[in-house]
Amino acid sequence: MARLTNCIAMMNEGIERVSQIIPQMPAVEARLCRLMLMVGSSLEEELEFKLKPHKLNHSDFLTLMILYSRPDGSSTPGELCEFATQGATNMTRITNALVKRGLITRGASAEDRRRVLIRITAAGKRFVQKMLPPMFPRVSAMFADFNDADKRNLSRLLGKLAHNLDQLDPDTQP
Amino acid sequence: MARLTNCIAMMNEGIERVSQIIPQMPAVEARLCRLMLMVGSSLEEELEFKLKPHKLNHSDFLTLMILYSRPDGSSTPGELCEFATQGATNMTRITNALVKRGLITRGASAEDRRRVLIRITAAGKRFVQKMLPPMFPRVSAMFADFNDADKRNLSRLLGKLAHNLDQLDPDTQP
DNA sequence: AATTCATATTTCACTGATGAAGTAAAATGT
DNA sequence: ACATTTTACTTCATCAGTGAAATATGAATT
Incomplete structure (x- = not known):
C-alpha cells in the first residue's frame, strides 16, 4: 500500500x-x-x-454519461467523439457495444442522412441511476480532507493548466 | 483548438x-x-x-528516466515495475526494446542470481541529455502563469489527493 | 536434502485503441 | 445539371498493453 x-x-x-x-x-x-x-x-x-463490475470501460462510461447528461438524452457520433476525446473508429465500437446492451439506440437523422442519432434508452437511464450512487462514497473520500478553499483552488489551478495546455497543443513538436 | x-x-x-x-x-x-x-x-x-519523434512511449521513457535518475544508473525489473507502475510482462518488453537500442544493459546480479540488473548505458545517458532539454520550454509554458503560491498549492493538493487515493485503493469494489 | 518462496521471462488469449481505406450523403463550384 | 469536395461514419487490419498461467532459476527455510 x-x-x-x-x-x-x-x-x-x-x-x-x-x-x-x-x-x-x-x-x-x-x-x-x-x-x-x-x-x-x-x-x-x-x-x-x-466500472469493471458493470462491464464498462472509461470511454464506454463517459459516452453513456454524456448522453445521460443531455437534456434530450441524444447526440451524434461526431459530437461524442469530440467530448469523449475519442477517434471515430473507437466511437463506432463503443456505440456498437452500448447498442448491443440496449443502453442506447442508433438511428438515422432526418435532416442530414449522413448523421447518426444516438439516444440513451430508458434502460440506459435506469442503468446509470443504479450504478452511479455506489461510487459516491469513494469520490467523497478522495476529497474528504479538502476544505472549500482547497476545492476551489484545485479547480482553479486545473482550469488554468487546462487553458495553457490548449494554447500549447497546436505547436509543432520539438 | x-x-x-x-x-x-x-x-x-x-x-x-x-x-x-x-x-x-x-x-x-x-x-x-x-x-x-x-x-x-x-x-x-x-x-x-x-516522445514520438524519439520512438519512445510513456512507459519506455519513464523506465529510462528512473534509471537515469538513479545515483548508480541501475535497477532491477521488479523495482522498475513498482515505480513505473507496470506489469512484469510489460517491463520485460520495455527492457527488451531499450536493450535492443543500446540504451540500457541487462545483466545478472552478483549477490542474488535470480535478479536481473538493468543499467543505463553511456549512450542511454547521452540520449536522455539530448532529448530532455527540448521539452523544457513546453513544460515551462504549461505553468507560465502560475506564481509560486499556485505551484506550492497545486503540489500540496495533488499530494493530498494522492494520499487519499492510496488509502482508498485496498477497499473492495462497490 | 527437500520444500517453499522469490525473481524474472515466456507464451497466449484478449481488450482496447488506431490508421487507412471505403461508403454514402450533403455542400459547393462551375 | 453535374462534377468535385467535404463531412460523417463504418470496416478492416493491426498493434500496444494486460492478465493469467507455465517455466526456469536461485535463495531461504525446515
Whole structure:
C-alpha cells in the first residue's frame, strides 16, 4: 500500500538528482507534470476498477454519461467523439457495444442522412441511476480532507493548466 | 483548438444537470475528478506527442528516466515495475526494446542470481541529455502563469489527493 | 536434502485503441 | 445539371498493453 506516495517520494529524489545534472531543467514544473500524470492515472485506475463490475470501460462510461447528461438524452457520433476525446473508429465500437446492451439506440437523422442519432434508452437511464450512487462514497473520500478553499483552488489551478495546455497543443513538436 | 476548455465547459453543464436528477451526488468532488482525468490525459497526450519523434512511449521513457535518475544508473525489473507502475510482462518488453537500442544493459546480479540488473548505458545517458532539454520550454509554458503560491498549492493538493487515493485503493469494489 | 518462496521471462488469449481505406450523403463550384 | 469536395461514419487490419498461467532459476527455510 501507499503505492502512489511511495512513487512520489522516489520521483522527488529522482528529479532532485536530474536537476543537478541538468540545471536548466524547470524542476518544479517538471515535478508538477509528473505529479499530475501519476495522480491522473491512479484516478483512472480507480475509475476503471469501479466500472469493471458493470462491464464498462472509461470511454464506454463517459459516452453513456454524456448522453445521460443531455437534456434530450441524444447526440451524434461526431459530437461524442469530440467530448469523449475519442477517434471515430473507437466511437463506432463503443456505440456498437452500448447498442448491443440496449443502453442506447442508433438511428438515422432526418435532416442530414449522413448523421447518426444516438439516444440513451430508458434502460440506459435506469442503468446509470443504479450504478452511479455506489461510487459516491469513494469520490467523497478522495476529497474528504479538502476544505472549500482547497476545492476551489484545485479547480482553479486545473482550469488554468487546462487553458495553457490548449494554447500549447497546436505547436509543432520539438 | 481550445479542446480541453470546450470539454470542460460541456462537462460543467453535464454535471449540473445530472446533479439535479441525482441530488445526492457529490457534484463538486465528481467535477474535480473529471477535471483531473481530463487534464491528466491531455498531459499524457502531450507527453506522448513529444516522445514520438524519439520512438519512445510513456512507459519506455519513464523506465529510462528512473534509471537515469538513479545515483548508480541501475535497477532491477521488479523495482522498475513498482515505480513505473507496470506489469512484469510489460517491463520485460520495455527492457527488451531499450536493450535492443543500446540504451540500457541487462545483466545478472552478483549477490542474488535470480535478479536481473538493468543499467543505463553511456549512450542511454547521452540520449536522455539530448532529448530532455527540448521539452523544457513546453513544460515551462504549461505553468507560465502560475506564481509560486499556485505551484506550492497545486503540489500540496495533488499530494493530498494522492494520499487519499492510496488509502482508498485496498477497499473492495462497490 | 527437500520444500517453499522469490525473481524474472515466456507464451497466449484478449481488450482496447488506431490508421487507412471505403461508403454514402450533403455542400459547393462551375 | 453535374462534377468535385467535404463531412460523417463504418470496416478492416493491426498493434500496444494486460492478465493469467507455465517455466526456469536461485535463495531461504525446515
